[in-house]
Amino acid sequence: MTSTTSVQFTVGKLDAGMAILLTEDHHLIEFPSLLLPPGVASGSIVNIAVNRNYEQEEAKRKEFLELQDSILNEFGRNPPEAPKLHVKHITQTSVILEWTPLVLHRAKLKSLDIYKNAVKLSQHVPPGINFIKLSGLEMDTEYDFHITIKTTAGSFVSNKIRVRTHTLENLTGIVVCFGAFSESDDGIPKKDELKEILKRIGARWSDHVGPDTTHLLCNVQGGPEYSRALESSIPIVKPEWLVTTEKMEKMQAALPYYLVNDGDTTINEKNSEK
Numbered sequence: 001m002t003s004t005t006s007v008q009f010t011v012g013k014l015d016a017g018m019a020i021l022l023t024e025d026h027h028l029i030e031f032p033s034l035l036l037p038p039g040v041a042s043g044s045i046v047n048i049a050v051n052r053n054y055e056q057e058e059a060k061r062k063e064f065l066e067l068q069d070s071i072l073n074e075f076g077r078n079p080p081e082a083p084k085l086h087v088k089h090i091t092q093t094s095v096i097l098e099w100t101p102l103v104l105h106r107a108k109l110k111s112l113d114i115y116k117n118a119v120k121l122s123q124h125v126p127p128g129i130n131f132i133k134l135s136g137l138e139m140d141t142e143y144d145f146h147i148t149i150k151t152t153a154g155s156f157v158s159n160k161i162r163v164r165t166h167t168l169e170n171l172t173g174i175v176v177c178f179g180a181f182s183e184s185d186d187g188i189p190k191k192d193e194l195k196e197i198l199k200r201i202g203a204r205w206s207d208h209v210g211p212d213t214t215h216l217l218c219n220v221q222g223g224p225e226y227s228r229a230l231e232s233s234i235p236i237v238k239p240e241w242l243v244t245t246e247k248m249e250k251m252q253a254a255l256p257y258y259l260v261n262d263g264d265t266t267i268n269e270k271n272s273e274k
Contacts (some may be wrong), residue, residue: 004020006049011040021046078105080151083158088131089212091173092139092166092251096212098131099147099158107153115146117140133211140167168250176242177210179218179225188219189239197246209234217242218259236260 012020012028019033019040036046081103088098102109114121114132125132137143146160166173176198178191189197194217198205209216209228216229216236229236241257 004049004051005040006047008045008047011036011044011046012257013038021048054123055100079153080104080107080149080156082156082204083147083149085145085147085158085161087163087171089175090163090166091214092168092170093137094133094135095137095143095145095163095165096131096133096159097145097147099201101130102149104151104153107151110150110152113148113150117144122153131211137165139165141165147174171201171203171245171251173214174198174201174245174251175207175210175212175214176203176217177213177215177225178205179216179229179236180220181218182220186206189243194242197242201246215254223261 006024009021009023009029009031012022014020014033017033019031019036021029021031023029031048033040039218040046083099083102085097085099087095089096096112109127113126114123114134118136121134123132123134134145142162142164144160144162147158149156149158176194178194181191182188195205205217206213207225209225209232213229213232213234216225216234217239218226218236219238226236228234231255235254237254237257238259241252241254244257245252
């Protein structure tokens with residue numbers, strides 16, 4: 001269905017593809033001369049009819065609503081989920097925070113920010129990584145942590161967790177990686193003995209350096225784990241460090257037990273307080 005309105009105009013000036021049209025009640029409008037009938041000149045009288053096409057309006061309206069519904073179904077019904085944060089590991093001076101894999105649905109991640117005691121930290125989390133190690137914390141101190149993700153569908157805040165760093169007497173945060181050992185050295189505890197010590201103090205060990213490794217234990221320099229420990233600034237200590245730690249029932253400074261050569265000294269000195 002259409003509704004037609006017709007208006008009579010007198011053609012005035014024609015210039016640069018535009019015509020000046022004058023209505024009977026002396027209103028002026030500009031109109032594209034291309035749309036006028038052939039042969040029209042100044043002084044010609046034309047009727048211009050304007051039609052409202054209700055059928056096309058309804059078709060366009062329906063098309064727009066269908067597009068809105070498809071956008072809503074695709075992007076709006078499954079918003080991103082707030083990240084879930086937990087503590088993976090704690091020591092006297094560090095904490096490893098971990099979060100479940102992000103569920104973004106159709107949204108895109110713009111940034112992920114770490115907050116300590118409500119203050120945004122400068123640490124950057126590489127794409128695809130779901131943990132971060134925060135070092136340099138005070139011993140036996142409480143901290144509040146949470147993360148915020150910013151996405152193309154808005155910002156979402158994780159749960160907040162409260163963490164207390166360990167005291168010197170709490171040895172459960174020790175995670176030892178075993179490096180190279182010379183089993184022939186007399187008086188040096190063997191790996192099995194060292195593992196029994198770790199069990200007794202509630203600590204752990206692994207065969208490879210990881211984010212939660214606190215010390216590399218060995219009596220021989222070299223090897224892939226030795227190189228990784230140097231790259232990650234992880235203290236490389238002799239087995240006596242662990243023996244003394246158990247005997248004194250508290251964390252011992254690593255510096256007196258470092259296994260170093262001249263090239264390693266500078267790196268290890270940076271970690272003398274770990």
